[in-house]
Amino acid sequence: MSRCTGQEALDVACEWMKHSNNAELIIQSYEIREGFRFLLLTAGFDLCYYHELELEFQEVSHIDLPTRFEGQRVRRATPEERAAFHQTVGIDDEDTLFVFEARNVWPGPDTGLFHVVAQEVTATSGLVFHYLRENLKEGESIAPWVLK
Numbered sequence: 001m002s003r004c005t006g007q008e009a010l011d012v013a014c015e016w017m018k019h020s021n022n023a024e025l026i027i028q029s030y031e032i033r034e035g036f037r038f039l040l041l042t043a044g045f046d047l048c049y050y051h052e053l054e055l056e057f058q059e060v061s062h063i064d065l066p067t068r069f070e071g072q073r074v075r076r077a078t079p080e081e082r083a084a085f086h087q088t089v090g091i092d093d094e095d096t097l098f099v100f101e102a103r104n105v106w107p108g109p110d111t112g113l114f115h116v117v118a119q120e121v122t123a124t125s126g127l128v129f130h131y132l133r134e135n136l137k138e139g140e141s142i143a144p145w146v147l148k
Contacts, residue, residue, distance in 0.1 A: 001126035001139055009055070009123035010074055010098075013043075016053050016125065017071045020045065025055075025071045025100075029145075030063070039063060039116060042128075043071065050129050051143075057098070057118035062089050064115040069102040077115075091117055 004012055017023065025043040032038070037060045044051035055074070077085065077097035085097055098121060100114040127140045136142070 001124055001141065003122060003124045005120060005122045007076075009121045010076070012123040012125060013053060013055055013071070013074050016043065017073060020052075023052075023070065024068055025102075026068045027063075027065060028054075030060070037061070039118070041065075047130070049131065050127055052125060052127055054122075054124040054128070056122045056124070057116050057120070058122070059095075059119040060116060061092070061095060062115065062117035065100065066102070066114065069100070069114070071100055071102055072111075073101040075099050075101075085115065089117070095119055096121075 002012075020043075023043055023045050024047055025041050026047055028040045028042040030037070030039050036058060039057040039060045041055040041057075042051035043053040043055070075098070077099050081099060082091065082097050085091065091097060095117050096119065098116045098118065100116070101111075102114055103111045128143050129140065130143050130146060132142060132146060
């Protein structure tokens with residue numbers, strides 16, 4: 001498993017989206033842990049069986065995402081986008097406006113821009129199975145919700 005934060009996390013996610021054919025992202029969970037709000041997106045080609053990328057946003061204050069979509073790119077908002085977004089949704093100075101460029105939104109438009117306001121993002125890449133499995137190879141794991 002490989003893990004990174006900040007701009008490196010966005011770069012890893014964009015590279016993965018660029019090279020993945022019709023890969024989906026879904027909202028896997030939104031939870032409060034130790035007083036902080038976390039949003040977990042998982043991404044893969046066949047999310048019934050596994051995922052290959054996790055994007056975890058920390059200290060989330062706003063979510064404007066479909067529950068399932070094909071991501072083309074994720075990035076920090078431009079200053080102009082941030083100012084326009086701030087007109088309808090307040091953004092604290094320490095928060096970052098993350099923008100998802102998406103396609104094939106279910107149900108909805110063919111393409112769109114969606115947003116997450118959070119303080120940080122972490123990307124974790126590696127094969128994570130959504131079922132019990134033996135003989136895991138290096139970089140493979142079982143999703144935590146399967147083990148509960």
